[in-house]
Amino acid sequence: MIGEVPNIRVGQEFDSRRLAHEAGIHRPLQAGICGTKQNGAESIVVSGGYKDDEDHGDVIVYTGHGGQDSSRNQVSDQSLDDPGNAALVTSYLEGLPVRVLRGAHSGSPWAPAEGYRYDGLFRVTNYGSKLGIDGFLIWQFRLETYDGTPLPEPAKQETLPTDDESDDSDSGQVPAGTESPERVTTTVQRIVRNSAVKRQVKAWHDNRCQICELRIEVPGGSYSEGAHIQALGSPHNGPDTTGNVLCLCPNCHVQLDAGAIVISDDLTVIRGGAPDGTLRTHPRHVIDMSCVRQHRERWRQT
Amino acid sequence: MIGEVPNIRVGQEFDSRRLAHEAGIHRPLQAGICGTKQNGAESIVVSGGYKDDEDHGDVIVYTGHGGQDSSRNQVSDQSLDDPGNAALVTSYLEGLPVRVLRGAHSGSPWAPAEGYRYDGLFRVTNYGSKLGIDGFLIWQFRLETYDGTPLPEPAKQETLPTDDESDDSDSGQVPAGTESPERVTTTVQRIVRNSAVKRQVKAWHDNRCQICELRIEVPGGSYSEGAHIQALGSPHNGPDTTGNVLCLCPNCHVQLDAGAIVISDDLTVIRGGAPDGTLRTHPRHVIDMSCVRQHRERWRQT
Numbered sequence: 258m259i260g261e262v263p264n265i266r267v268g269q270e271f272d273s274r275r276l277a278h279e280a281g282i283h284r285p286l287q288a289g290i291c292g293t294k295q296n297g298a299e300s301i302v303v304s305g306g307y308k309d310d311e312d313h314g315d316v317i318v319y320t321g322h323g324g325q326d327s328s329r330n331q332v333s334d335q336s337l338d339d340p341g342n343a344a345l346v347t348s349y350l351e352g353l354p355v356r357v358l359r360g361a362h363s364g365s366p367w368a369p370a371e372g373y374r375y376d377g378l379f380r381v382t383n384y385g386s387k388l389g390i391d392g393f394l395i396w397q398f399r400l401e402t403y404d405g406t407p408l409p410e411p412a413k414q415e416t417l418p419t420d421d422e423s424d425d426s427d428s429g430q431v432p433a434g435t436e437s438p439e440r441v442t443t444t445v446q447r448i449v450r451n452s453a454v455k456r457q458v459k460a461w462h463d464n465r466c467q468i469c470e471l472r473i474e475v476p477g478g479s480y481s482e483g484a485h486i487q488a489l490g491s492p493h494n495g496p497d498t499t500g501n502v503l504c505l506c507p508n509c510h511v512q513l514d515a516g517a518i519v520i521s522d523d524l525t526v527i528r529g530g531a532p533d534g535t536l537r538t539h540p541r542h543v544i545d546m547s548c549v550r551q552h553r554e555r556w557r558q559t
Numbered sequence: 560m561i562g563e564v565p566n567i568r569v570g571q572e573f574d575s576r577r578l579a580h581e582a583g584i585h586r587p588l589q590a591g592i593c594g595t596k597q598n599g600a601e602s603i604v605v606s607g608g609y610k611d612d613e614d615h616g617d618v619i620v621y622t623g624h625g626g627q628d629s630s631r632n633q634v635s636d637q638s639l640d641d642p643g644n645a646a647l648v649t650s651y652l653e654g655l656p657v658r659v660l661r662g663a664h665s666g667s668p669w670a671p672a673e674g675y676r677y678d679g680l681f682r683v684t685n686y687g688s689k690l691g692i693d694g695f696l697i698w699q700f701r702l703e704t705y706d707g708t709p710l711p712e713p714a715k716q717e718t719l720p721t722d723d724e725s726d727d728s729d730s731g732q733v734p735a736g737t738e739s740p741e742r743v744t745t746t747v748q749r750i751v752r753n754s755a756v757k758r759q760v761k762a763w764h765d766n767r768c769q770i771c772e773l774r775i776e777v778p779g780g781s782y783s784e785g786a787h788i789q790a791l792g793s794p795h796n797g798p799d800t801t802g803n804v805l806c807l808c809p810n811c812h813v814q815l816d817a818g819a820i821v822i823s824d825d826l827t828v829i830r831g832g833a834p835d836g837t838l839r840t841h842p843r844h845v846i847d848m849s850c851v852r853q854h855r856e857r858w859r860q861t
Contacts, residue, residue, distance in 0.1 A: 311793055318794045334860070350817070383790045385818065385857035394860050397794055404706065404746070444706070473810060474831060475817035476858065488685045491613055492620045492699055507809030508775060515652070515777035516687065529776060555687035556778065558636070558696050 260449040267377040267438050282375050283358045292344030297353040304360030308390045312365035314408050321396035331391035337477035345398045346477035354378035354445050366411040377406045378445050405441040455483020461539045462504035471506045484510040487548040500545030516556030520549045562751040569679040569740050584677050585660045592643030599655040600646040606662030610692045614667035616710050623698035633693035639779035647700045648779035656680035656747050668713040679708040680747050707743040757785020763841045764806035770828050773808045786812040789850040802847030818858030822851045
């Protein structure tokens, strides 16, 4: 269950992990990350269990799972093979939202005074490893709120800069409270819903580009993009169906979208006006040929 | 001058093209598109001059320039060689905002009753050609508002769907008026400002990937991405300087961001753990080696 949980609002408080579990916000009772490599991370708990965590309110630097002993001392290296860490890599690669539950702890001015609080959806914007304070390798994930997610009231004056100005993303953080949470939720849920069609196609092709056969391998996963053959919305009005989506590497995706690649009725790939192989298919992935034709028509004079 | 014009607010009205010209909103007195292939489109005027235009308020399907006689009948094909059309392709490829000035005309419920009105920044989300109503080839550009741009009051009931639900983009349109225009402006201006560093690097390298030497050619232009070596913001805190930006194809960009590519001190590219050529440089593009080292450190265990 990726995305918002019905009837739970941003800012809602829970007295215990069990109550958050029962509400469906964060299902495990112990683990800080809920998710799988396959599906991505549903939710995380930010509760100060790792010394290297940073909490800037709209930006959280979250230390991955693993390598701690029962007293929460870091005693060995973390790994992307850990299922929780792998889930966060998938969330990054797929652009999926992650629910954040903050627990009371002294390390963050954004933590609730007691219990747990659901603070909305965040996205993973980058990750990487470093030597942690305790001298072992840790993995860290930068999570950012979506534009307009309301921030909780900080418990005390926040002294760290929120690095808003240096944010590279197109939807960087801004002062909270100027946008309705309902609207943000609607926008993000649409991202989740639309991504389902693309994820199906990418799964069928195991992230291998249907045009150039490249599968981009990165630490912790592989990467591809779901590309609409005929664009959604006016003036092209392509359908949001698997028949109108291809699994492509980013380079072939750019070329398809901008007409440098078109596809013939026999699935020959025409790149820059010349044949360049054949679109690879999959038994369960039936290409919508009307979309292929409309896309080709759109670029026929080039 | 890409982006907002100081002291001009969204919704501001102008009695004439000359007054809009003097305000700096749309500089040409006749042409509908202001811009160049090199820099992208600063602004367009939507005033019903082309039969194939569509205006859905938050989405505009804008017909390119050219092919009309002095009575505004379409008498020949349009071309991407037209400077205005080429400018809109650049805006698409670079992700740059375009100012929209709507003029009074009967074809759109979103047009002002008289004169001209500045309706804020839009982005070009796709383009393509088709046979227009008059039987000649036209180029069309889909423009969308940024999330939260206030919509004008429609002059009459809008009967066309605004295709909100089918919108594929991560920042698709939503009901207007729930977000402050100042905030949207700030966000978009940050996009413009941050893009300046990347555009400089891409210009030096003429859109050719510094790693794999690919330059993606598409109808009307070429495409590359400005990739920060060390990510901005916590926890990596890379600087937004040309020394921390590479000109890459999208595939190499994904791999750099996710640690599948790192760069050694002698600029050898290490892809998937093995040497894979040398980063191409440019006399004016001095790579910040501290960023290269920090990025490599971030992925040293992979």
